[in-house]
Amino acid sequence: MNGLPGGAGVPQGPYGPQTDPNVKAMQAMMESCFGKTAISGVMGFGMGGLFGMFMASMQYDTPYHVPGAPGPAENLKALSTKEQVKIGLKDMGSRSYGMAKNFGKVGGLFAGIECGIEGFRAKNxxxxxxxxxxxxxxxxxxxxxxxxxxxxxxxxxxxxxxxxxxxxxxxxx
The missing domain is CATH 1.20.5 (Single alpha-helices involved in coiled-coils or other helix-helix interfaces)
Known part of the structure; x- marks a missing residue:
């Protein structure tokens, strides 16, 4: 069943010729080494950001401190809840961004090297x-x-x- 009578206006995808030039361009980009590397880097960046946010939220040590205060218990008392949340979110953002950069670098590097090797060897x-x-x-x-x-x-x-x-x-x- 092609949807419309005679299959008019329906791209056939993997079972027939694809006629939409946008779909062809997207497929070509997804199959190129540059496209695979870019997508892996971006997806790694996003996954690293989420992973970093999760890991930062699970930390037992706290970034709450006031310069010059005698100890950790006194530091928590010295900061208001709003200040603690602000510092906590800033710390979570910096940890997430750092992990996102690392995951993006690993994903892009691995995908680019693997694609290059695959192209050189002409084997998958x-x-x-x-x-x-x-x-x-x-x-x-x-x-x-x-x-x-x-x-x-x-x-x-x-x-x-x-x-x-x-x-x-x-x-x-």
Whole structure:
């Protein structure tokens, strides 16, 4: 059933030729390395922001302090509820933004490297994700020295292999 008589005005999607140029352009962008990298970076930024907000809300230590006050209990008494909420929200925002930047960087870096490897090898298999994970982990840990870079490579490659193996496993149908 195509909706209209004779299927007029209904794009056929994966089962036939797509005629809408906007849909074709969107598909081309989603299949390009630049598009995949940008989408992964943006989605990672959003997910990191939400994750950071959750983690900041679960912190036991508090950012409430008044310079010059003797101790933590006295500091809480010195601030009004409005000031505590203001400081708490500002702290939550800064933690969320920091985590969002990190997740966005990891997502964009991994997707770009994986897409580049896939294009170079002209294959879509598990090795692409493992190699991209190793390179991403090594790049992210490079400032810690060669041992940290090697550990980052191994850890991120193992994580990528586990996720890729799970995603490629046959579903329960």
């Amino acid at each position: 298999d598990m090795f692409n994700g493992v190699a991209a994970g190793c390179l991403t982990g090594g790049i992210l840990a490079r400032s810690g020295g060669p041992i940290a870079a090697g550990g980052g490579c191994a850890a991120f490659a193992a994580f990528s292999a586990a996720i890729d193996a799970y995603m490629r496993s046959p579903g329960e149908e």
